[in-house]
Amino acid sequence: MGYVIDPPAIPSLEVVGQLDRFPVHRIYCVGRNYAAHAREMGHDPDREPPFFFCKPADALVAGGGAVPYPGRSNNLHHEVELVVAISKGGRDIPLDYAEEHVFGYAVGIDLTRRDLQAAAREKGQPWDSAKGFDASAPVSALTPAFVSGHLRGGTIALTVNGQTRQSADISELIWCVPEVIAELSTLFELRPGDLLFTGTPAGVAALQRGDRVEASVEGLQLLRVEIV
Numbered sequence: 001m002g003y004v005i006d007p008p009a010i011p012s013l014e015v016v017g018q019l020d021r022f023p024v025h026r027i028y029c030v031g032r033n034y035a036a037h038a039r040e041m042g043h044d045p046d047r048e049p050p051f052f053f054c055k056p057a058d059a060l061v062a063g064g065g066a067v068p069y070p071g072r073s074n075n076l077h078h079e080v081e082l083v084v085a086i087s088k089g090g091r092d093i094p095l096d097y098a099e100e101h102v103f104g105y106a107v108g109i110d111l112t113r114r115d116l117q118a119a120a121r122e123k124g125q126p127w128d129s130a131k132g133f134d135a136s137a138p139v140s141a142l143t144p145a146f147v148s149g150h151l152r153g154g155t156i157a158l159t160v161n162g163q164t165r166q167s168a169d170i171s172e173l174i175w176c177v178p179e180v181i182a183e184l185s186t187l188f189e190l191r192p193g194d195l196l197f198t199g200t201p202a203g204v205a206a207l208q209r210g211d212r213v214e215a216s217v218e219g220l221q222l223l224r225v226e227i228v
């Protein structure tokens with residue numbers, strides 16, 4: 001049996017030190033997972049816990065490179081994030097076992113049409129057009145956890161044309177990685193191939209065409225993106 005049209009390709013990431021790639025199933029994202037970023041967006045992190053949204057798997061820009069400035073926006077924002085790759089699925093994953101479900105880590109940018117997000121928020125509408133557009137998820141090559149260890153701290157940063165815009169520490173996450181996995185797995189059955197964007201620290205700001213962006217997490221491969 002075949003398909004009536006050609007099936008879409010499986011999005012995938014390069015794995016540091018390996019020839020085989022990591023196939024991507026779903027992309028889950030955490031919103032407002034650093035207190036200073038929640039405050040800069042006008043929210044009180046003590047009263048509103050983090051939450052989840054999704055991007056389509058084929059929004060992935062594997063390894064970075066050229067990213068087109070999206071249509072229907074005049075306010076494209078960068079959000080540097082630690083990305084977690086899941087190799088073992090499950091429901092209701094206990095906190096103490098959460099890291100056993102992790103294949104490895106990468107650096108991602110949750111590109112956001114901030115103007116569309118503000119309009120959606122005002123009207124109580126979903127965020128898909130603001131967050132899930134084509135090429136909205138650049139992600140670096142994955143570093144396996146057996147190489148990097150499990151990341152509980154370390155600098156996360158983003159520069160635009162050499163100037164630092166975001167700089168924080170992974171240890172400042174409101175929900176740490178095991179907590180994200182435990183919490184998310186009560187809402188969705190996690191599957192091998194899922195990617196989790198864990199949230200961005202403060203300093204989000206607008207990008208322009210021609211900007212050269214470098215996103216980093218200590219111990220992981222640098223992610224380079226150019227807005228075209």
Ligand code: MN
Pocket residue numbers: 029030031079081110197199200
């Ligand atoms: Mn984000």
